[in-house]
Amino acid sequence: MENKVDVVSQIFKSHDNFSDVELKIAQFISENPRLVAISSISKLSKMIGVSTASVSRFAKVLGLENIRELKFHLAQSFNSVEMPVVDQRLATSGYNLIYESLSTILLNNVTTLSGSHITIFSNFIEEAETIYIFGSDAITRHCAEDAKFRLTLLGNVVLTADSPELMRAYSNNFRPNDLVISLDISQQPEQLIEVTAKAKQVGCRAAAITSQLSDLTNLSDMVLAINTQDINGKFKSNALRHLLLTYIDAIELELLSRQATI
CATH class of the missing domain: 1.10.10.10 (Winged helix-like DNA-binding domain superfamily/Winged helix DNA-binding domain)
Incomplete structure (x- = not known):
């Protein structure tokens, strides 16, 4: 081959x-x-x-x-995404730097994405009564709302939050059959660690899409890890947003494929 x-x-x-x-x-x-x-x-x-x-x-x-x-x-x-042929004057322009940032982070992560992890993540979603999706900044808040929209269309009950106060309020209603999903692009998401620990205490399942260096990896039952190495700092946030949405795409495809066979 x-x-x-x-x-x-x-x-x-x-x-x-x-x-x-x-x-x-x-x-x-x-x-x-x-x-x-x-x-x-x-x-x-x-x-x-x-x-x-x-x-x-x-x-x-x-x-x-x-x-x-x-x-x-x-x-x-x-x-094997190849750089398009561009005018030499654009070779060092913002357009090219944005493309390089996006392609680098996608190739570094999507090529190592495990199908078995997507399957387990999807199992958690299907088996949950209520799904809580938490973010900790503007990027993860946007991705959480996107995930909520998609999962709601698939028939799930989904709530989202990005403030510590709302997360704590929701945590008072956690039940053992619920699922808590944390979206994070930092390495020390204190509020997400706090609410995930609370979820585990009451018997909820916890899943995360987060940095491979985050403490969330030790608390969660399932993790889709993000490798942020070799990312252009100027365009890192935009690239990470696209990566999070790509992971959400993969989960949605898995869930859609299951519904298509019913």
Whole structure:
């Protein structure tokens, strides 16, 4: 699997030769490449509505050894983002620096994102009666509201807060079947640590999307860690906001895929 294969391009080239079942698989892969890259073959077959054998045969039709190789090349395509050709005058401009900051943090984190962690995180959400999403600054507040909107559309009861006073007020209503999610881009989020500790005391599950150096990693039942190394300080906040939203995207995709199979 050393040679890079553009799976989507291969699908377009072979489109006219596909059977009805293959067309169904091809359409799903073309529309949901990221979801395909992180899903098991059994989950894919359920989402598409075909047998696992059909999914395996489709990979061979594209000239690949198996579905694992197909997923590998899809993931590889996300990990090899190339800088666009730009005018030399823009090479050191703000536009280019912003792009570099975004691409660096996304590649450093998304390429190591564990599918099993997304699965567990999603399990917590599905099993919770009430979901509390807490942020500690403007960036995480924005991301918390975005997550609330998406999860509410999926049928969850979600509350958000970014002030210590409101977090403490909510913590008085924690119940064992609730889930507390902390969004954090610092390493010492005192108010989030306090409310997470309270959640654990009453038997709530706690999850976090936070810096790998944060004390929240030791308190939470599930953590999607953020690596903030090699990030341009000037554009770090914007890049981290996009990273948090990318993680939320991955969780939403997992939850949507489950609902599609019901």
